[in-house]
Amino acid sequence: MKIDVLTIFPEFFLQIFDFGIIRRAKLAEIVKINVHDLREFTTDKHRMVDDRPFGGGDGMVLKPEPIFAAIEKLIGTAVRDDYPAGTKVVLLSPQGRPLRQDLAKEFADVDSHVVLICGRYEGVDERVNETLVTDEISIGDYVLSGGEPAAVVLVDTIVRLLPDALGSDTSAENDSFSDGLLDCPHYTRPAEFMGMKVPDVLLNGNHAEIEKWRRGKALEKTRLNRQDLLEGEKGEM
Numbered sequence: 597m598k599i600d601v602l603t604i605f606p607e608f609f610l611q612i613f614d615f616g617i618i619r620r621a622k623l624a625e626i627v628k629i630n631v632h633d634l635r636e637f638t639t640d641k642h643r644m645v646d647d648r649p650f651g652g653g654d655g656m657v658l659k660p661e662p663i664f665a666a667i668e669k670l671i672g673t674a675v676r677d678d679y680p681a682g683t684k685v686v687l688l689s690p691q692g693r694p695l696r697q698d699l700a701k702e703f704a705d706v707d708s709h710v711v712l713i714c715g716r717y718e719g720v721d722e723r724v725n726e727t728l729v730t731d732e733i734s735i736g737d738y739v740l741s742g743g744e745p746a747a748v749v750l751v752d753t754i755v756r757l758l759p760d761a762l763g764s765d766t767s768a769e770n771d772s773f774s775d776g777l778l779d780c781p782h783y784t785r786p787a788e789f790m791g792m793k794v795p796d797v798l799l800n801g802n803h804a805e806i807e808k809w810r811r812g813k814a815l816e817k818t819r820l821n822r823q824d825l826l827e828g829e830k831g832e833m
């Protein structure tokens with residue numbers, strides 16, 4: 597998988613992809629991540645990446661020209677219908693489709709080329725969205741100052757789902773959300789810590805009982821913190 601990030605703050609990403617699973621995936625050449633400074637794609641003297649909104653209002657809007665130039669360079673064309681198969685151009689914005697585990701799974705394809713455009717909170721010229729973007733994605737119902745943290749979140753959720761990115765094949769299957777529930781609690785040694793004991797069932801080696809306990813705890817946690825995840829599943833409860 598190849599990921600290109602387009603941003604006006606390239607320094608934001610200096611180390612952020614150099615830890616843990618993402619670093620390992622990069623070293624194993626499961627994914628290649630490149631960060632590009634949008635300013636490099638300007639052609640005017642002042643290297644302007646943004647301008648005031650037509651119609652008035654606060655803040656600045658990212659200009660279309662540098663983004664079109666960047667897409668042309670990175671993909672080979674700025675015509676959406678001519679993108680090679682497996683190409684995704686994502687605009688990170690609070691107006692996008694909400695990022696959920698199933699959406700991350702759709703993106704986790706080793707052969708694809710994903711270009712992430714980090715918007716600013718005031719906005720991006722809508723012609724970018726209308727003609728270049730294949731997916732507008734939001735990481736949640738809150739407003740960030742820019743799409744950079746959202747791009748990091750999206751890259752992390754996708755890369756950990758790529759085959760061989762995680763140490764063991766089963767770890768992603770047991771994640772929260774992969775079966776529509778939150779994850780169950782986990783414990784490690786010591787079995788007793790400051791008088792607090794690990795549940796007995798986890799120590800007795802009975803795997804069927806452990807599985808049942810985990811499912812029960814996952815349900816309990818989901819009921820407590822995310823009732824909304826259970827609404828669609830009522831029939832099964």
Ligand code: ADE
Pocket residue numbers: 688689690715716717733734735736737738739740741742743746
């Ligand atoms: N940019 C600003 N807010 C955002 C959000 N919630 N998700 C994605 N990109 C954003």
